[in-house]
Amino acid sequence: MSSHMDCTTFEASLADFLDGGLDERTYAACEQHRAGCAACHALVSDLDAIVSTARSLPLPAPSHDLWSGIEARLETPVLPLDAARDRRAPVVPPTMVWRRLAVAAVALVTVSAGVTWTLTRSEPAVAVVAQGLPAEATPVEVSVTTDAPVTATPGTRTASSTGPTFAIDTLYGREIAMLRTAADASLGLLDSTTVGVVQRNLDIIDNAIRESREALAADPNSGFLLEQLDRAYERKVDLLRRLVLL
Amino acid sequence: MHTLTVTGLVPDQPHRHRPSASAVAQASFAPAATAVAGSGSIGIEAPDTERADIAAAASGDRRAFERLYRTHGQRIFALCLRMSADRGTAEELVQDVFVRAWQKLDSFRGDAAFGTWLHRVAVNIVLSRRKQDGVRRERTVDDDTSLDAAPARAVHVGDRLDLEAAIAQLPTGARRIFVLHDIEGYTHEEIGDLLGITSGGSKAQLHRARLLLREALSR
Incomplete structure (x- = not known):
């Protein structure tokens, strides 16, 4: 050249x-x-x-912490809780159970904040009525935009309305109602086989919830049963949340 | 003639041997690990604690996985943001990346740095997302954005925000190649493999992207 x-x-x-x-x-x-x-x-x-x-461009940061959304989507196997029922119940002091429930409640609120944000940023605020999925142990009606109290279906709650079962129902009921509505939309996009698997998992969890509540009605001071109920609810929230985020 | 006021510019330095990778620009969410230049992409030299977290996370420990997210999340977000040019999309992509990484963590053998592996996962997620979004018409590698009026006058790149904004305005194909090559340190051969184009095509797109940035910054 x-x-x-x-x-x-x-x-x-x-x-x-x-x-x-x-x-x-x-x-x-x-x-x-x-x-x-x-x-x-x-x-x-x-x-x-x-x-x-x-x-040398600086690293930009997301507008909010994304971890809660990620954690909500991490795969958690849904285990049939019936198997656990046959195990010998460990002795758990009721105070410890309540401490764990308090931690679980904080975690639930924290994790759900991301989901709630995701749901509400693109959807108009409307009164949500659970539908689509079959009725379950704790059908609730709740407004997304207000702090309206959860209304449990009469006859489904076996413990005292001021007892620990009621507290757990209240804690999870609102979240489940909101997630279920959004999950219906996700289910509509899945094939029938997948929907069937999801439904079977939900049935397993609902059975666990129902049995735990019935057992608690007979033995309301059992910390173990209370914890089992809490775990079953937690699994349900987790499954619905993953459905929503599909 | 006006000269550029860009930190680190050495106007008369030879241009023959540019590094193949850049360093991490700033600390991530967590205190940064040591940045090392890898073969085309950024690697993070894993300290013992990170190796332990990788092993624990592969066994299902979410807290360990969260620590990995805290360490690498911001870099992955930066990649997703610059590749997608949309903050909301980038935040969704970051979630996809870490969910995929969680699912595939047991396949990570440690042959490469975890940061490099995660980076590859992220690039693949971003590119596959682009394919899924094919319905939406965007400017592509082959679009005809004009370069005829490349400016003869000097440009201002003094504000990094200007450059970020200009990168976001690049055509998709040119933007991706610019981000992968000039920001993330991929080679043209690696970019060619990722995008299914030749290394020559990657080189041409990169040059085009740089000229477009110059044009944008000179307005």
């Missing part, structure tokens, strides 16, 4: 000039042209500045 390079030839070689793809002779010709041509010198300097700045 001639050592007297013009601008057109220089620009044709520019990409390789910048990134090191030229042989020594061509590179020297480019350097010579650049040294004597103000326009090409400026062009190289500008592109160099762009590359240099791009390499």
